[in-house]
Amino acid sequence: MFEKIIFKCLGVGCLALSFSACTPTLVEHAVNTEVPVGYNDSQDTSNIAEMKWKEYFTDPYLTALIDTALSNNQELNIMLQEIEISRNEVQARKGEYLPSVGIGAEVQVDKVGRYTRNGALEANNEIRPGEEFPEPFSDYMIGAFANWEVDIWRKLRTAKKSAYKRYLSSVDGRNFMVTNLVAEIANSYYELLALDNQLAIVKQNIEIQRNALEIVKLQKQSARVTELAVRRFEAQVLNTMSLQYDFQQLIVETENRINFLIGRFPQPIARDYDVFSELATDSVQFGVPSQLLQNRPDIRQAELELQASKLDIKVAKANFYPSLGITAGIGYQAFNPKFLLNTPESMLYYLGGDLMAPLVNRKAIKAAYFNANAKQVQAAYDYQRTVLNAYIEVVNQLSNIQNLQKSYDLTARQVEALTQSVDISNTLFKSARADYMEVLLTQRDALESKFDLIETKMKQMNAKVNIYRALGGGWN
Incomplete structure (x- = not known):
């Protein structure tokens, strides 16, 4: 694992050197x-x-x-x-240069046509045995989300x-x-x-x-x-x-x-x-x-x-x-409020990063x-x-x-x-x-x-x- 981190750091360093070599004097x-x-x-x-x-x-x-x-x-x-x-x-x-952290909640209602791809999937699948997708479909979400540009x-x-x-x-x-x-x-x-x-x-x-x-x-x-x-x-x-x-x-x-x-x-x-x-x-x-x-x-x-x-x-x-950005989030999401805090079934989280360098x-x-x-x-x-x-x-x-x-x-x-x-x-x-x-x-x-x-x-x-x-x- 440490070797992967070292190789990544070397890769970022070489990339930085290549860009710095193109910097006007x-x-x-x-x-x-x-x-x-x-x-x-x-x-x-x-x-x-x-x-x-x-x-x-x-x-x-x-x-x-x-x-x-x-x-x-x-x-x-x-x-x-x-x-x-x-x-x-x-x-x-x-x-x-500090992480931007926010909390939020979201509620939405979605009604799709029966003879559409999503409508056909919902009609032919059950959430649990004997329990069909509700119609219209509600979605409840609460969580914390963060964005951070790493100041390399x-x-x-x-x-x-x-x-x-x-x-x-x-x-x-x-x-x-x-x-x-x-x-x-x-x-x-x-x-x-x-x-x-x-x-x-x-x-x-x-x-x-x-x-x-x-x-x-x-x-x-x-x-x-x-x-x-x-x-x-x-x-x-x-x-x-x-x-x-x-x-x-x-x-x-x-x-x-x-x-x-x-x-x-x-x-x-x-x-x-x-x-x-x-x-x-x-x-x-x-x-x-x-x-x-x-x-x-x-x-x-x-x-x-x-x-x-x-x-x-x-x-x-x-x-x-190059600039390095990290996004992350954690929270709960469910179609029914009574399932919203069920852990770990309703829990969601994500972590992502992007490395962007100017080109054009x-x-x-x-x-x-x-x-x-x-x-x-x-x-x-x-x-x-x-x-x-x-x-x-x-x-x-x-x-x-x-x-x-x-x-x-x-x-x-x-x-x-x-x-x-x-x-x-x-x-x-x-x-x-x-x-x-x-x-x-x-x-x-x-x-x-x-x-x-x-x-x-x-x-x-x-x-x-x-x-x-x-x-x-x-x-x-």
């Missing part, structure tokens, strides 16, 4: 996983990406917004359902591993969405604070320009200036007043952008805009590039997709080999095999592109932080100089040592420089958010 694409040693020759491994977002963002109003968004954001909730779908796919793949080449198990990799990939996809969502809310929040401060500056300048307009009107009465000066100062006041409505509209739009992200209808966003000028823009700890491979969810997602695509090639290759449809199998390989090559390129993009994002933000700090320092000095120039021009104008155009131009330049300073501060805060996102922070 593929050219593998090597994946380059090397990254630079450090950023700007730095070897410090301290990394802000390891901080939780509640530690990195300390503004209580901002953290409350992010908390709400993580619960209510529609896109994030859609992604959670994608994760659930991927988890169910893993269970489905697992069920494919581990095709089904490999497909399950591939589905599991994609499930993990969907989890990292959700984490990457969380990272982007946190960054988008933080950037919009800092933009909102900047707009609040710019609106406050506009209102302050309106009061300053109104006072200047009153002085010019008095000087006109004393014939020191003309009506032209009065009109120019009045136009300046009206122009500045119109700016406040532009900023009010931008504030409404920015608030509603945040409301959309946190999944609620338009309403005011709670915040304290007075703290904007005091927000810290300290230097960040950015670690080393190799940490991106673990911290960035999009890199891990691309890596898992690459691993899954490699497993898909093995699944596609296994389709060239090999072109379709080859096409699927080559497609799996092409998708694996795509995944390899996507992984390399994702790593390269992550590294460039970090380098860009590090450079941005340095340049913005220098720009902010220079703009602050410009604001200080122009603020003093406004006072000087007003004094000179009162003593007739400067004309009204110098006063107007100085006020305009001072206002624009204050806007620029706030804009630069907002860019600094955005850079602080973006470097945190680029390093892979915000999802944990």
